[in-house]
Amino acid sequence: MNDEKNNSQLEKEKKSNKPNRLRFKGLMNTLAGGIIGSVLTITILPQTNFFEVAFSSSPLTAEQASSQSSQTNAVTVQKTAAGSGDAASASVIADMVEESSKSIVGIVNMQTQTENFRFSNGENNRSEAVESGSGTGVIYKINDKNAFIVTNNHVIEGAQEIAVTVYGGEKTTAELVGADPLTDIAVLKIDAKYVTAALEFGDSSTLRAGDTVLAIGNPLGLDLSNTVTQGIVSAVDRTVSVSTSAGNWDLNVIQTDAAINPGNSGGALVNTTGQVIGMNSLKIAEDGVEGLGFAIPSNDLVPIINEIMEKGQVERPYIGVGLANLEEVPQMYTQNLPNEIEGGVMVTNIDPGSAAAKAGLQVQDVIVSINDRKVENSADLRKYLYSELEIGETASLSIYRGSEKKSIEVFLTSNNSN
Structure with a gap:
């Protein structure tokens, strides 16, 4: 990641x-x-x-x-x-x-x-x-x-x-x-x-x-x-x-x-x-x-x-995103999410050419689960990714893009290759 x-x-x-x-x-x-x-x-x-x-x-x-x-x-x-x-x-x-x-x-x-230091002839x-x-x-x-x-x-x-x-x-x-x-x-x-x-x-x-x-x-x-x-x-x-x-x-x-x-x-x-x-x-x-x-x-x-x-x-599985815990994101960026969404992580940046970029993830997408495992914060996502998944596997992310829910498949690469 x-x-x-x-x-x-x-x-x-x-x-x-x-x-x-x-x-x-x-x-x-x-x-x-x-x-x-x-x-x-x-x-x-x-x-x-x-x-x-x-x-x-x-x-x-x-x-x-x-x-x-x-x-x-x-x-x-x-x-x-x-x-x-x-x-x-x-x-x-x-x-x-x-x-x-x-x-x-x-x-x-x-x-x-x-x-x-400033001397007579300049800094x-x-x-x-x-x-x-x-x-x-x-x-x-x-x-x-x-x-x-x-x-x-x-x-x-x-x-x-x-x-x-x-x-x-x-x-x-x-x-x-x-x-x-x-x-x-x-x-x-x-x-x-x-x-x-x-x-x-x-x-x-x-x-x-x-x-x-x-x-x-x-x-x-x-x-x-x-x-x-x-x-x-x-x-x-x-x-x-x-x-x-x-x-x-x-x-x-x-x-x-x-x-x-x-x-x-x-x-x-x-x-x-x-x-x-x-x-x-x-x-x-x-x-x-x-x-x-x-x-x-x-x-x-x-x-x-x-x-x-x-x-x-x-060496660990790598998606290629920067994340922010949803609870820390200013409300102006979350106002279009459904009211029932309380936990999750927002994508703050994406590494060009990464698995996330290839899969179509976008900045401000909110990840709420990975392989049907609920994601409350970035530590949840990272722990599951590093402990349960392997390089070369595909992870299914449930995301919200505004009020619209989507499912995105991400092929996990290695952090060693970036």
């Missing part, structure tokens, strides 16, 4: 069919304004978006990681009980943290800032790279040449340069392998000479409320690098609605009371055996609210990481 590409009108932080999955929408309506990620943030929506490793005493050594990567490029989840080390002694935990910290990096988002501009935000990253793979880092997309989004500080304080510059703004995941790479160890991913599906977890990251910047906080898994399979640069999305997360602060975004949430079972991404920072942090589960991270490593991005 073109709302990933036409988000100038939108705001800027895997499947689970479990019956006990909880939704936060009511809570989010109240507390959305208090969500913070890194110094650069991703926000939990109030639904009013306008226009829109198994632990064997240490992490992987460089030699082990290199050997593993020579067999396969894909990242895997280690099927070890995530809470199996909860009874470990404090000294064992400290040993684990000390080793795990070697795989945690600091990330600084550098963006160009231009200043205007001159001076541009320089300045720190725009900071966060954390996790080294998860090392080969002969490179070390690969996973972090949140909102930590590095918009960066002209990505500065990385590794364990011990040495600094280097990272290259962006690829990113997925919708799921807020990015993969970076640096020269392997800067690192000595990588962390493995644990199986987040084994997590239970009450399991001990630790967050490792750089709260408030690199001055407090490798800060460790401990807590428990407060809940699994939470869903929070977030607003990203690619549109609104329902993000599956682990809830934890381990302290997470700005700068922790992209850092590791590890179990007591030293496996990464989540990536710290969000928290609620509101007066009277404590201990509400959220991490993207490792089992959701791994498929996205592997696709980014393979293709440089996540």
